[in-house]
Amino acid sequence: MEVKISDEFLGTVAPLVVYWIYSGFYVLFGSSEKYRLHSKKEEDDKNLVSKKTVVKGVLLQQAIQAVVAIILFTVTGSDESPTTNGSLSVFDLGRQFFTAMVVLDTWQYFMHRYMHQNKFLYRHIHSQHHRLIVPYAYGALYNHPLEGLLLDTIGGALAFLLSGMSPRASIFFFSFATIKTVDDHCGLWLPGNLFHVFFQNNSAYHDVHHQLYGTKYNYSQPFFNVWDKILGTHMPYTLEKRENGGFEVRPVKVVKDD
Template identity: 45%
Template sequence: MACMCGVPVEVRATVIPIVIYWVYSGLYMALEYTGKYQLRRRQDGGDKNLASKRQMINPGCAASTNQPRLKIFGRLVAALLVMDTWQYFLHRLMHANSLLYRYSHSKHHRLVAPYAFGALYYHTPEGLLLNTAGGFVAMAVTGMPPCAAMVFFSLVAMRTVDIHCGMWVPWHPLNLLFSNNTAHHELHHQPDGSDFNFSQPFFVFWDRILGTQLPYTVGKAEGGGFDLKVTKKA
């Protein structure tokens, strides 16, 4: 089954084992503190470990501290650019190729008016190719340390939700930081805008460079909310 309870299988396959690992480990940690089930005497164990529990919890960030912070930040920014490049061209290909669109990407475009948890509504192969593979390519190209990768994948997840949420939040810090936003992607999901605004999830420079950006304005609507209007064809 590709999707259950609105959560794609590749997301569950990634998240569930991690959750089980930490919850299951936590149960044993709770038993350890009771002092009733130790296989060794407590005083003979913990002091002899060459790695602390803190290192177990956060090994990636501990390893990253030896690298210059500016270098780590530079690799993170590079990863964002790689991810945007990967997604723009694959996304555009999925629209240009009738077979890819009909049998794969059209599922995502059933959402003409997207909402937050509909961001990952797509065929499993598309998700693996567009998102999962894109993330690993960004990691491989930039050589991000694990701590930076954690921030990177968190930003990818947050921006994917942001651009599909269907709401305009002017003060949202990530909307101020990144040029891509809900309005830009909302137009792409409209029937008359599906040939534009392929960029996602951070920037819009490929749309601008290659002439696929659909300009728009956002203004307050009477009665609350915001109006999204196209100003002219790209």
Template identity: 30%
Template sequence: MKRSHNRSRNKKTGKADKNLDMADFQSATTVHDKKTHSTSGAQQPSLLSSLWSVLFVISSALIGFAAFRNTLTWHLQRFWGASGDFWQALWDRLLDVTGEDPFTFWVYGTTVLTVAVYWIFGGIYTILDVTNKPAVLRRYKVQPGTNEPVDTKRLLQVIGWVLFNQIVVGMPIAYLSYVLMKWRGSPPLRELPTFHWVLVEMAVHILMEEIGFYYSHRVLHSRYLYRFIHKRHHEWTAPIAVTAMYCHPLESIFSNLLPIFLGVFIMGSHVATAWLWFSLAILSTLNAHSGYHLPFFPSPEAHDFHHLKFNQCFGVLGVLDRIHGTDTLFRNTRAYTRHVMMLSLIPPREAFPDESKCSSKQRN
């Protein structure tokens, strides 16, 4: 009698647990809000500290980008022996070959560029995931033991959906962006903007993406939208780089493409500036989904934690998460301690080991 009672109780418990898991899975944001009310309290940041965070993140990104651009320009000018404005001269040569049709640049050029950047750099990560080589890089895994190697069937499914989103969904959106930019009034195609103005525009692009992505992403985590749209992207609780655009077509439009286009439209950016920004945004999301916390790369810990827990870290920069308290649980984990750019070859999990490992070392 005792055993049969336990079995029936286990069956009921199993069903209850399954229902609870599904409820949590489909309404993660609601669950988080309840936790935040009960646990965060004094941890809510002030508006001033959040504004400082915005300035620090954006200025750091722009300084790094400016340093990289200046170094690259200097080396290229020495290599080719170019004089004057190197980038303008290079752009003029391109226009002399392709012509100056804005449609070609905004629609075909944008599609070719973004697909190429995604698959060249995403392909490098995919080779690492498929071959598990070089083995030393596995020390940099955010979630050790996952996708080692990645499942081929799941990977092929991802590749198919990403190509669909990039071509079947992406090209019409590229055409729409061309129409909007034509209506908005974009600068002359032949003349590139000054580098300092590009930096100003980049700051706006970064800010607009953070706003657009954070709120659209949180909406996708609402009960019904999550179930029918966003759930596909969260099939990967330990993401790999090319899953960055593995999502429902509606999510691809409203949460991936629209946020990065917002700043371009507001600023009336030159197509070359837009291309530069789209490339940087793609590299950022590939890194955030890569599953590797590599030295001298921006930390992917926050977005990886989002895939693991569903109800934390909705933004790109983490600024709006701090303002809205949607990183409370994350900030109380070891992953948050590791959420820095590593400036040495020591893997983050070794530099900042889990607390249980720290305790056992101290006891020994």
């Protein structure tokens, strides 16, 4: 008996599975100091939350994400859609993906920035994510459930709806977005990493934001850093090798808190 797996099911489950598989890949590289942006000791000493708590928090967010995806596909999905039958051109798919990237980046930049500027929201919601002063791969989606819903889940839903992509296309887009988010938080600088070639918004760029001197800068995620540059929240940095191995991200100039 042939078992048919729907695009809606894969669109819901694939990004969740990809998250843990890709994170596991970076955990292996993180066991060595060679590629780390912070030493293992810094990770253990500076972070304010246990890895067990991080895993629980991520699983909770992924459960919420799955429920919203199921509702979204139920309301909008259709087996008769032209995209399901694969009739869209590569150009159309590229346009949908680019539109979704712009929508997701725009939503996350302004929501993320507001959560830093609003003291109540930062103290009670967004500060949970910043307990990871030294980010690592599977902590990428560790945050307050409300923040996960507002930034990631609703942002993803808007990107899906406004781009007009099909459930099948969403499998690939949200798996890619998940990989990019994990990469931004991996705390590593790997040679030959294509994300560092094609995106200025990368693991070093986002590491700046997780440090005390950079919490009001480099808000952009997950793809481009355009909004930071347009609105004056871009903090340039240099990447230098540490004597004991690995790399260190240093701001070009340290700015004072407002």
